[in-house]
Amino acid sequence: MEQHIPFILVSILLFLLPLIAARNLLVPAITLLSFLIISLPLYYGFDTLCIIVIAFLVALLSLSVWMAKRRGIFRIESDKELKKWRIFARPFALMFIPINIYIGHTFLIYLLGGLSSIFILIDLYRLIFRYNLSLLFKKTETQRFSSMTSFIVAIFIVFLIFPVNIAYLCLAFITFGDMASKFTGIKYGRKKLIQTRTLEGSLGFLSACLFTGYLLVLIFDIGSYYLVIGAACATLAELFSYSLDDNFTVSILTGTCLYALQYFQVI
Numbered sequence: 292m293e294q295h296i297p298f299i300l301v302s303i304l305l306f307l308l309p310l311i312a313a314r315n316l317l318v319p320a321i322t323l324l325s326f327l328i329i330s331l332p333l334y335y336g337f338d339t340l341c342i343i344v345i346a347f348l349v350a351l352l353s354l355s356v357w358m359a360k361r362r363g364i365f366r367i368e369s370d371k372e373l374k375k376w377r378i379f380a381r382p383f384a385l386m387f388i389p390i391n392i393y394i395g396h397t398f399l400i401y402l403l404g405g406l407s408s409i410f411i412l413i414d415l416y417r418l419i420f421r422y423n424l425s426l427l428f429k430k431t432e433t434q435r436f437s438s439m440t441s442f443i444v445a446i447f448i449v450f451l452i453f454p455v456n457i458a459y460l461c462l463a464f465i466t467f468g469d470m471a472s473k474f475t476g477i478k479y480g481r482k483k484l485i486q487t488r489t490l491e492g493s494l495g496f497l498s499a500c501l502f503t504g505y506l507l508v509l510i511f512d513i514g515s516y517y518l519v520i521g522a523a524c525a526t527l528a529e530l531f532s533y534s535l536d537d538n539f540t541v542s543i544l545t546g547t548c549l550y551a552l553q554y555f556q557v558i
Contacts, residue, residue: 297515298334301505302326305498312494313479317359324352326502333509367477377439378473384446384466388459391450403447410440441539453546456513457521460549461542463503464525469538471499472529486533497526516558517549524548 305326309319328348335341359365391399414436416422428437442465450458476492484490500522508518528544529537552558 297505297508297518298330301501301518304501308494308498308501309475312475312491312498313364315364317355317362317364320355321352321359322498322502324348324355326505328352330506330509333506364478367474378470381442381466381470384442384462387446387450387462391455396450396455400447400451403443403450407440407444407447410437410443414440436536438536438538441536445539445542449542449546453550454553456511456517457546457549457553459507459511460504460513460517460521461525461546463507464500464521464545465538465541467499467503468496468525468529468541472496485530488530488533493526493530496529497522500525514558520552520558521545521549 302323306319306323309322310316313319328345331341331345331348387399387403390402417428418434418436423433432438445465446462449461453461472492472495475495476489479491480489482490484493501518504518504522507513508515525541525545528541532540549558
């Protein structure tokens, strides 16, 4: 029974946290159903019973998504400037994991280093010559390095100095946590915590960390303590990075915390 506890606890949290944030049953239903559909085959394997259960869950998820779409749950109305292509492109960063596994860590480091250099040079060019690349960059980034640069540089540092199990978690946390916090904070954010940070946005961030982090725990046999501590650390790093770029701070601070605890054999 003990081996099932992490799975059960994460499942419960993935229902309760979005429920508190959204105050709507459809959001936690979609979150939990999506998690179960992906995690059950990883947890139990593909047997006949599992396939039947997954088929039933897919039907429920389809119904939930249809109802959510009709009620406008996925519609975001905000005065904040959003580059939607950047949001949809972000999950492709997870490709760094199979690249590391199948091609090699050295190749990945050179790749991330090269990408970091390119993004830094583009930023320097537009900042020095005041060149406006409105299709790529937000208006808020006209006088500073872009969040894309902060994101890729942080991932480069994480894979360069931390063990891969920690690097994988950090990558997943910032990739999906940031997306979830933006959607939840803009759509449902009411309770202000620090500056523009809201309770609902932080709960969305934590939910995404638990969702993606637990999948990595199953795939790569990472200890559950890494997930719990890492998800909490990443959420707090995002919350207190209101005056900094959380695309950089979340990965670096979370990786540092996990590595220090691992070094001193706490986890």
